[in-house]
Amino acid sequence: MKIEPLAIPDVKLLTPRVFGDDRGFFLETYNSRVFAEAGLPTEWRQDNHSRSARGVLRGLHYQLTDPQGKLVRVTRGRVFDVAVDIRRASPSFGQWVGAELSDENQAMLFIPPGFAHGFLVLSEVADFCYKCTTLWHQQSDRSLRWSDPAIGIDWPLDGLTPQLAGKDAAAPLLADAEVFA
Numbered sequence: 001m002k003i004e005p006l007a008i009p010d011v012k013l014l015t016p017r018v019f020g021d022d023r024g025f026f027l028e029t030y031n032s033r034v035f036a037e038a039g040l041p042t043e044w045r046q047d048n049h050s051r052s053a054r055g056v057l058r059g060l061h062y063q064l065t066d067p068q069g070k071l072v073r074v075t076r077g078r079v080f081d082v083a084v085d086i087r088r089a090s091p092s093f094g095q096w097v098g099a100e101l102s103d104e105n106q107a108m109l110f111i112p113p114g115f116a117h118g119f120l121v122l123s124e125v126a127d128f129c130y131k132c133t134t135l136w137h138q139q140s141d142r143s144l145r146w147s148d149p150a151i152g153i154d155w156p157l158d159g160l161t162p163q164l165a166g167k168d169a170a171a172p173l174l175a176d177a178e179v180f181a
């Protein structure tokens with residue numbers, strides 16, 4: 001597994017080794033020894049799977065209590081995945097990084113606690129699977145505005161109108177949001 005820091009180095013791009021043969025392929029999506037050696041979490045409390053149609057934009061999400069680290073990947077389709085640093089004390093506070101994740105490149109992102117996370121679906125359908133280091137905490141679940149100009153995410157919309165949940169369409173801007181110290 002190749003593990004590389006992105007421009008915000010706490011966010012890692014993971015590229016598993018894919019073993020293809022005449023039956024199909026095999027890859028490791030998580031290996032506790034490899035993760036421990038790379039300084040990544042080895043304790044995960046929840047696994048999630050969502051399915052979305054083209055143009056769906058989920059995010060930007062985080063939770064204030066027991067913030068979640070996330071290991072995210074796409075098992076069907078293609079998305080543009082984004083992490084925004086919302087740790088006020090961080091030198092990269094308010095900055096974002098993004099990567100395309102697909103069932104072609106089999107790439108994964110590790111997003112540490114303290115980041116808001118979201119993705120835009122670029123394929124007809126996308127199955128999005130992820131592990132979380134802590135349990136979902138509904139009461140402290142928060143959204144941040146996907147289009148906040150102060151963050152300036154360069155979503156590859158290519159004419160798509162994003163399809164948002166009501167809570168995400170009405171989400172506050174970073175300047176008005178509760179974030180991490």
Ligand SMILES: Cc1cn([C@H]2C[C@H](O)[C@@H](COP(=O)(O)OP(=O)(O)O[C@H]3O[C@@H](C)C(=O)[C@@H](O)[C@H]3O)O2)c(=O)[nH]c1=O
Nearest residue numbers: 048050058059060061062068070117118119135136165
């Ligand atoms: C996140 C979550 C939601 N739910 C329920 C609540 C709700 O009825 C339904 C859909 O929830 P949401 O609209 O929050 O789902 P979704 O918009 O897919 O939320 C997810 O978005 C991505 C970007 C993330 O980063 C995730 O952490 C998570 O926030 O599922 C759970 O039961 N457990 C969970 O862990």
